[in-house]
Structure formats: structure tokens, C-alpha cells
Amino acid sequence: MGTSFNEQFDQHGTWRREFALRLKLLSEWLKDHDLLDAAVEERLRRLETQMRSDKVMVAFVAEFSRGKSELINAIFFAGYKRRIMPASAGRTTMCPTELGYDSEVPPCLRLLPIETRLQPQALMEWRGAPEKWTRVDLDVNDPAQLAKAFEKVAEVRHVTKDEAKALGFWHDDAPHDNPMVNSDGKVEVPRWRHALINIAHPLLKQGLVILDTPGLNAIGAEPELTVNLIPQAHAVVFILAADTGVTKSDLSIWREHLITEEENVDSRLVVLNKIDTMWDSLSTPVQVQAQIDRQRATSAEILGLPREQVIPVSAQKGLVAKVNDDKELLQASNLPVLERALSQGVMGQRQKILRTAVSGGIAELRVEAGRAIHIRRRDLAEQMLELKGLRGKNTSVIRHMRSRIEQEQGDFDVSGARIHAVRSVHLKLLREVFTLLGTGTLKKEMAELTAALRQPGIKLGVRKAYSETFNGLRAGLRTAQARSAEIQSMLTGTFRQLNAEYGFSLQAPREPDLARYERDLDLVERSHNQYLGLGNTFRLAQPEFADRLVRALATRLRVVYESALGEVELWNKSAAAQLDAQLRERRRNFGRRIEAIERIQQAATGLDDRIAEIEAQEDALDQLDAKLTELTGHLVDIPAANGAANEPQLQRA
Ligand SMILES: Nc1nc2c(ncn2[C@@H]2O[C@H](COP(=O)(O)OP(=O)(O)O)[C@@H](O)[C@H]2O)c(=O)[nH]1
Ligand SMILES: [Mg+2]
Numbered sequence: 001m002g003t004s005f006n007e008q009f010d011q012h013g014t015w016r017r018e019f020a021l022r023l024k025l026l027s028e029w030l031k032d033h034d035l036l037d038a039a040v041e042e043r044l045r046r047l048e049t050q051m052r053s054d055k056v057m058v059a060f061v062a063e064f065s066r067g068k069s070e071l072i073n074a075i076f077f078a079g080y081k082r083r084i085m086p087a088s089a090g091r092t093t094m095c096p097t098e099l100g101y102d103s104e105v106p107p108c109l110r111l112l113p114i115e116t117r118l119q120p121q122a123l124m125e126w127r128g129a130p131e132k133w134t135r136v137d138l139d140v141n142d143p144a145q146l147a148k149a150f151e152k153v154a155e156v157r158h159v160t161k162d163e164a165k166a167l168g169f170w171h172d173d174a175p176h177d178n179p180m181v182n183s184d185g186k187v188e189v190p191r192w193r194h195a196l197i198n199i200a201h202p203l204l205k206q207g208l209v210i211l212d213t214p215g216l217n218a219i220g221a222e223p224e225l226t227v228n229l230i231p232q233a234h235a236v237v238f239i240l241a242a243d244t245g246v247t248k249s250d251l252s253i254w255r256e257h258l259i260t261e262e263e264n265v266d267s268r269l270v271v272l273n274k275i276d277t278m279w280d281s282l283s284t285p286v287q288v289q290a291q292i293d294r295q296r297a298t299s300a301e302i303l304g305l306p307r308e309q310v311i312p313v314s315a316q317k318g319l320v321a322k323v324n325d326d327k328e329l330l331q332a333s334n335l336p337v338l339e340r341a342l343s344q345g346v347m348g349q350r351q352k353i354l355r356t357a358v359s360g361g362i363a364e365l366r367v368e369a370g371r372a373i374h375i376r377r378r379d380l381a382e383q384m385l386e387l388k389g390l391r392g393k394n395t396s397v398i399r400h401m402r403s404r405i406e407q408e409q410g411d412f413d414v415s416g417a418r419i420h421a422v423r424s425v426h427l428k429l430l431r432e433v434f435t436l437l438g439t440g441t442l443k444k445e446m447a448e449l450t451a452a453l454r455q456p457g458i459k460l461g462v463r464k465a466y467s468e469t470f471n472g473l474r475a476g477l478r479t480a481q482a483r484s485a486e487i488q489s490m491l492t493g494t495f496r497q498l499n500a501e502y503g504f505s506l507q508a509p510r511e512p513d514l515a516r517y518e519r520d521l522d523l524v525e526r527s528h529n530q531y532l533g534l535g536n537t538f539r540l541a542q543p544e545f546a547d548r549l550v551r552a553l554a555t556r557l558r559v560v561y562e563s564a565l566g567e568v569e570l571w572n573k574s575a576a577a578q579l580d581a582q583l584r585e586r587r588r589n590f591g592r593r594i595e596a597i598e599r600i601q602q603a604a605t606g607l608d609d610r611i612a613e614i615e616a617q618e619d620a621l622d623q624l625d626a627k628l629t630e631l632t633g634h635l636v637d638i639p640a641a642n643g644a645a646n647e648p649q650l651q652r653a
Contacts, residue, residue: 005075006203008343009056012351013206018638019051019358026631033624035369039509039577042570043365047358055100056350057209058342059230061257062239063249064092064215067273071239071315072099072212074335075342076203078322080143085212086151094190096225097153097212099197101204107138109149111192114157117167120547123194123224124555133196140199153212155191158182164189168221168545173538177216190214193222216249219257220536223545224552226257231527235346237269242295242312243277246302254303256531269341270305272296275334276314311338359636364510366632368574372581373625374505377618379589382503384614386593390600390607402597409590415502419579422494429487430572436480437565439558445469446554453546459537463529470525473557474518477564481514484568491575504582509574512567520560528553 027044030036036044060068069087077084086093095114110133112126126132136152139145164170164187170178179187204210211229219225230236238258240250258268275292283291292312300307311334318335320326330336390398435441452458452465488511495506532540539545596610 005339005343005347008347009203009206009208012056012347015351015638016051016054016206016354019635020048022631022635022638023048023051026635029627029631030369035372035624035628037368037372037577037581039570039574040365040368042573043361043368046566046570047361047365050358050361051354053207054350054354055207055209056235056346057211057229057233058235058237058346059211059213059233060237060239061213061219061230061253062215063247063253066239066241066244066250067315068212068237068239069093070319071237071271071273071313072210074315074319074322074333075339076201076208076210078319080146081323082143082147083319084143084147084150086147086154093153093212093214094156095153095192095195095214096219096222096229097195097197098209099199099201099204099212100209101200101207102198103200105198107140107199108197109136109138109152110134110196110198111136111152112194114167114190114193116193117221117548118544120544120551122548122551122555123222124228125551126194127196134192138197138199140201146199150197153192153195156188157191158186159189160185161187163187165542166544168539168542171538171541173541177220216253219253220539223531223536223549224555226531227524227527227549227552228556230257231523234350235269235342237271237342239271239273240299240310242272242274242292245295246299251302252535256535269338269345270299270303270310271338272299272310272312273315275312276317279332311341313338362632362635366628368509368577369628369632370625371505371507371578372585373621373628375582375585377621378503378505379585379592380614380618380621383589383593383596384611384618387596387607387611387614395601398597398601402594402601405590405593405597409594412502412586412590416583419498419583422498423576423579426487426491426572426575429483429490430568433480433483433487433568434565436476436483437561437568439561441476442473442554442557442561445472446550446557448472449553450547450550453540453550454543458540462532462537462540466525466528466532470521473521477514477518477521480564480568484511484514484571487511502582502586504586506578506582509571509578512564512571514564514567517560517564521557524553524556524560 023044027036030040030044060072062068067087069085069092070083072085073083073087085097095111110130112123112133116126116132136149138149159167161170161181164179165172167189169189170187179189181187211233213219213225213230236258238254240246244250272292272295278288278291278295280288296310296312297307300310303310313335314333315335317329318333321329321333321335386401390401446469449465449469452468453462455461458465488508491508495504495508498504499506540549600607600610
């Protein structure tokens with residue numbers, strides 16, 4: 001029963017690879033059978049990207065020294081047989097650190113200097129400027145070198161109070177949160193703002209991203225963590241320490257930062273770490289257990305959670321146990337219980353979400369690819385009727401038939417212009433929707449928000465400023481939805497007309513559902529309110545902070561708007577591809593009909609032979625259709641667990 005996080009993650013990876021392989025086979029098959037139009041191709045591309053770029057982010061959030069880094073070592077990196085992330089007294093993580101894998105970049109550690117905080121760019125924007133980061137190459141085969149390099153995330157600098165203020169680590173309004181001042185009047189601040197670690201660890205290669213965060217002061221100073229990274233994490237592990245209990249700053253972190261956009265409790269785990277500090281040789285195991293249980297209950301109560309949701313562990317003993325292969329100690333550390341909760345909560349969820357997302361795409365793909373088969377079938381049926389009508393007729397009737405087809409062909413060529421007109425009206429209407437969802441709209445709203453937040457004395461009006469912005473954005477989305485509905489009804493009407501006139505089988509593609517993006521906006525708004533509503537408004541006294549906050553918001557919103565826009569584009573593409581396919585197939589059809597008549601005229605083929613040929617083609621189409629159903633079906637029902645290897649092998653037709 002493989003239920004450790006690592007094993008479950010492996011299975012998820014296997015499933016994704018299998019899906020990618022089947023998708024590739026389907027795409028080749030579609031191409032071989034000339035069923036790959038622009039819309040189908042776009043869908044395939046999306047499904048492929050969705051699967052390939054699927055990331056699972058697990059964020060570890062807590063006050064410093066609760067054991068985040070040690071827990072990461074114990075869960076993910078015990079295989080290196082030593083401590084990889086710095087986790088010892090006096091060497092705690094000072095900056096947010098993301099561990100992941102990008103095959104385009106060599107194994108390295110990249111560090112963004114803290115001074116970048118003096119500039120307005122959001123963290124997301126710095127990601128796009130690799131030259132601004134300090135890079136340290138990593139030797140993945142040398143755990144000692146790895147561990148040494150990772151110590152950089154613990155580096156600090158000593159700056160004057162004014163510099164600390166400018167960097168966001170010192171606030172006159174919140175004296176209790178300020179760092180200590182040393183004897184020469186300097187303040188200790190992190191040397192780096194953010195660290196990205198790129199290594200080809202098996203789990204990271206499969207799309208796991210781990211976010212290790214520093215304590216409260218540093219988290220609060222970087223709004224992007226709270227409003228973007230942490231809310232978007234698929235799982236957040238919040239850590240308390242048994243030797244400190246729930247402190248005031250633990251509680252602040254819990255309230256201000258522990259909100260996830262996915263509204264499911266499974267994705268939020270609370271860990272009571274360092275239970276080994278309660279292992280006391282003078283107490284009986286029962287007494288020790290009772291003490292741990294008590295602390296578990298108290299912590300749960302303070303956080304307002306059911307007791308079962310707090311998992312007591314010892315990260316340190318868990319790591320030692322894994323390194324030394326000590327089963328008994330591993331059991332005592334309770335780490336396996338945490339790993340099980342993490343794998344079931346996170347991976348189970350993730351796979352379900354991904355499956356639901358792709359199955360919608362596959363269903364559309366099936367419909368779109370099937371449409372071309374449907375057109376061909378209709379064309380054959382018409383030809384059949386035409387040829388059957390020629391039975392027993394003389395040559396002059398046949399000649400007449402030929403000129404009638406040529407006449408029809410001429411008329412049809414003229415109608416090409418009509419279809420182009422439909423396209424251009426459609427595009428013109430779409431332009432308005434594109435503008436509503438474009439970057440210009442977003443920029444305008446963001447500029448207004450920045451101006452509002454920069455007003456002196458905004459503190460009490462922050463919520464109002466945000467709600468105005470978000471109401472504006474939501475109204476824009478609704479207008480876009482209304483315009484789309486108008487376009488849809490125009491499209492449906494025109495398609496119906498064209499179907500009646502030319503015997504087409506056009507069907508307006510499903511209209512984009514923008515309500516989903518409105519829900520995204522709600523969640524983004526909520527994480528901002530959470531962050532600003534509780535104790536972080538004092539930071540707005542610094543105008544640069546407001547700018548940074550809005551830039552961070554803009555990067556998040558851009559993602560939402562880009563995907564909304566993508567959906568509208570796909571809708572457009574699907575309508576256009578249908579028109580193109582109909583035109584193409586119809587032109588081909590005229591060619592085939594004339595050719596058939598020609599052969600009959602020249603007595604090269606008998607009428608019955610030709611009819612038999614068409615029947616054979618109809619059978620072939622039936623088979624093509626069945627195969628399409630089979631291939632798309634295969635994509636949906638890949639088994640979730642590791643049973644994939646026992647599946648019947650996919651064959652190329
Ligand atoms: N006794 C004990 N100490 C631990 C445990 N986990 C972490 N520590 C210690 O707590 C300190 C802080 O750990 P670290 O992982 O750096 O905390 P972070 O700041 O939250 O990342 C270090 O000295 C660790 O050795 C544990 O399970 N038991
Ligand atoms: Mg740490």
C-alpha cells in the first residue's frame with residue numbers, strides 16, 4: 001500500500017505521462033485521417049500544456065524556528081541521507097524559498113537581492129529577469145555542496161533603521177514587530193528577497209513545487225506571498241512547535257496568511273512539531289502521550305479547528321529515522337501519518353481536479369473531430385442518392401446531371417463571399433469582448449486603485465477602495481458575458497441559415513462561461529481583504545508599498561484575464577474552423593462527384609461498381625468514428641493508481 005507522499009506523487013506522474021502519450025497518439029491518428037482542423041489542434045495543444053505544466057505547490061508557512069525547513073528535509077529529501085535545507089539553531093531561512101524543476105535551466109540556486117524591494121516590480125516580474133538574480137550552480141550528486149549552497153537562504157545584512165524602513169522591515173507605527181537594533185544602531189534584515197532552487201529531484205521533476213517561507217515579519221513584508229503564492233498553493237502546511245505552544249505571532253500568521261483559494265480544508269494541514277521535546281525518560285509513554293494529546297487539543301482549540309486536524313510530529317526524529325532506517329523511531333516521529341494526510345489531501349484532490357478539467361476538453365475535442373466525419377458521411381449519402389437516380393438512365397441524362405453539378409459548383413463558389421462576410425461580422429463583434437478582457441481595462445482599474453491607496457489616511461477606506469476596484473472588474477466581465485451571448489445568438493442564427501441554404505451541418509460552439517472568472521476575482525479579493533483587514537494596513541503608510549501591492553495584484557489578475565481571453569479565442573477559432581472545414585469538404589465533394597460521373601460517362605466504371613465503392617467508404621467512416629470514440633475514451637479512463645502498465649496497449653490504426 002503505497003501511501004507516502006512520494007509514492008502517491010509518483011503515481012500521479014505516471015498517470016500524467018500516460019495521458020500525454022495517449023494524447024500524442026490521438027493527435028497523430030487525427031492528422032493521418034485529415035481530422036485535425038485548427039480548432040481541434042488548438043484543443044489538443046491546450047490539453048497537452050495543461051497536463052505538462054501541471055504543478056502542485058505545497059507551502060510551508062509558520063513563524064521562524066518552528067521547523068519548516070526540517071520538515072521539508074524529512075518529507076522530501078531524506079533520500080540524500082543528510083540535511084539539505086538549512087535547519088539548525090541560528091541558521092534559519094531568511095527569505096522565501098521555492099524548490100522546483102525547470103528543464104530549461106541548469107541545476108542552480110537563484111537569489112534575488114533584497115534591494116529589489118526598493119523598486120516597484122512585482123516578484124512575478126523579477127522572475128522574468130534572470131540576470132538580476134545571483135546564481136549559484138549546484139552539483140546534484142554532491143549533497144554536501146547542495147547543503148552548503150542552500151545555506152545562502154539564511155544570509156543576513158545589517159542596515160540602518162532608515163534603510164530597514166525603506167525595505168519594509170521597520171515601521172514606526174508597529175514597534176513590537178520591529179527587529180532588534182544592535183549596539184551600533186544597525187538592524188538585521190535578510191540579504192535576499194526570494195530564492196529559487198532548481199534541481200532535478202524526482203518529485204520536483206514531476207511538477208512538485210515546495211515553498212519554504214521565513215517568519216511573520218518577512219512574510220508580511222512581501223505582499224505577493226500572501227496575496228498570490230500562498231493562496232494559490234494546493235496545500236499549505238502550518239506549523240506550530242510543541243515547545244512554544246501557540247504564540248501571538250503564530251496566531252497572526254494563521255489569521256493573516258493561512259487562507260487558500262481552494263475552499264477545501266483538506267488542503268490546509270496543521271502540524272504540531274517537535275513532539276520529541278516532550279519525550280521524557282522520567283515519564284511513562286502513556287504520560288508522554290497524554291501530554292502530547294493535551295497540547296494537541298489546546299492548539300486546536302485556539303485555532304478553532306477539530307482536534308484531529310492537528311497532527312503531532314517530530315520532523316527532526318523523522319529525518320534521523322529515515323536516514324538511519326530506524327522503523328521504530330519513524331513510527332514514534334509520527335511522520336508517516338502526516339505524509340498520508342498530505343498525499344491524500346493534496347494528490348487525491350489534484351488528480352480529481354485535473355481529471356475533471358481535461359475531461360471537459362476531451363468531450364469538446366470528440367465533438368469537433370467528429371464533425372468532420374459527419375460532413376463526409378452526408379456528402380457520401382448525397383452522392384449515393386445521385387448515383388442511384390442514374391440507374392437505367394441514358395447518356396443524355398448523365399450528361400445533364402454533369403452540367404447540373406457544374407452549375408451548382410459555380411453557384412457555390414460565389415457563396416464563398418457570403419461566408420467571408422459572416423466571418424468578418426463575427427470578428428468585429430468579438431473585438432469588443434477582447435477589449436473588455438484586455439490589458440488596457442486592467443491597467444485602468446489598477447491605476448485607480450493605486451491612486452486611492454496612496455491617499456493620506458486611506459487606512460479605514462482600504463476595503464472600500466478594493467471593493468470598488470473589484471466591482472468594476474466584475475461589471476466588466478459581466479458586460480463581456482452579455483456581448484458574448486449576443487454574438488452567440490448571431491452565430492446560431494447565421495449557422496442555421498447557412499445549413500438550410502447549403503446543407504451544411506454547422507453548429508455554434510459552446511459559448512465561453514465567464515462566471516468562473518468572476519469567482520476567481522472573488523477569491524483574489526478575499527485574500528487581499530484578509531491580508532489588509534488584519535494588521536497590515538500600517539504598511540500602506542509607505543506609498544511604495546501600495547505600488548508594490550497593486551503590482552502584485554495586477555500580476556495575479558493578468559493570469560485570470562489571460563485565461564478568460566483564451567477561452568473566447570478558442571470559441572472564435574472553433575466557429576471559424578467549422579466554416580473552413582465545410583467549405584473545403586464541399587469543394588472536394590464537387591470534385592468527387594464530377595469525377596464519378598466522368599468515369600461513368602467513359603464507361604471506365606460501372607454504376608454499380610461506383611455505388612459499391614461509396615458503400616465501402618461509408619463503412620470506413622463508421623470505423624473511423626468508432627475509433628475516434630475509442631481513442632478519446634482511452635484518454636478519460638486511464639486508471640488513477642499504478643495499474644496503468646496492465647492496460648491494453650494502444651494501437652495505431
Ligand atoms: N527537537 C526538535 N527540534 C527541531 C525539530 N524540527 C526542527 N527543530 C529545530 O528547530 C530549529 C528551527 O528549525 P528550522 O527547520 O530551521 O525552522 P524554520 O525556521 O521554521 O525553517 C532548528 O534548530 C531545528 O533543529 C523537531 O522535530 N524536534
Ligand atoms: Mg527555515
